[in-house]
C-alpha cells in the first residue's frame with residue numbers, strides 16, 4: 332500500500348523536533364509537516380481542557396494539509412488529549428509517553444527517575460502506566476521552567492544548569508539507575524544532564540520507539556510514500572522562528588504563521 336501524503340507532527344513548541352529527527356532518520360523519503368505551537372508553550376501547566384482544545388486546533392491545521400497520520404510529538408498532549416483526538420478524528424494518531432517500561436524492566440536498583448511536565452505526571456494515562464510497576468520505586472520530578480528556557484534558546488544557560496542540578500540531585504541520592512525523559516523537549520538537554528549524572532545512570536527517551544511505531548503503522552495500514560522524490564519537510568511556527576531554525580541547524584526554512 333502506498334500513500335504520498337505527508338506525516339503531520341505537532342508539539343507545544345520546538346521540543347517535538349527531537350521526535351521529528353528520529354522519524355526523518357528512519358523514514359527519510361517521507362514528506363513531513365511539523366507544527367510548533369510555541370505561542371502557547373508550555374502546555375505542561377495548562378488544564379486538561381485547554382490541552383485538548385489546543386491539540387484539536389493543531390490537528391485541524393494538519394488535516395487541512397492532507398496529513399495521512401499525525402504524531403503527537405508531545406507527552407503532555409498525548410497523556411491528556413490522545414483519547415479525545417482518536418474519538419473525534421478518523422486519522423491514525425501516534426502518541427508519545429514516558430518510557431517507564433524499558434527503564435523498569437532493566438533497572439537493577441529497582442529505582443528509576445522520571446523528569447516530565449506537571450500535565451504529564453498528573454494525567455490519568457501516566458498514573459495507569461506507573462501502576463503496573465509496583466515493585467519499582469519511581470521518583471517523579473516536574474521539570475518546572477525547563478521548557479520555557481528551551482523555547483527561549485537558553486539550553487546552555489547557567490539557569491538551566493542550576494535547575495537540572497536541583498531536579499537531578501535527589502534522584503542521584505536515591506540511587507536510581509535509569510532516568511526517563513518524559514517530555515519531548517528534554518532530549519536537547521542530554522549533554523548537560525550527562526555532565527551531572529554519574530556514569531552508572533542511563534538516560535532513556537521515547538523518540539526511537541515512536542519512529543519505529545510510525546513506520547509500522549504506515550507499513551501495515553496507512554501506506555508509505557511511493558515516489559522517490561527528495562522528501563519535503565515543512566516547519567510551521569507561531570512564535571520564535573529563530574529558535575526553531577537553530578534547533579534544526581538552520582537547514583530548513585521556517586514558515587511563520589499565526590495559528
Ligand code: DGL
Pocket residue numbers: 342343344346347372373374375376404405406407408448451478513514515516
Ligand atoms: N514537549 C512537550 C512534552 O513532551 C512539552 C510540554 C510543555 O509545553 O510543557 O510534554
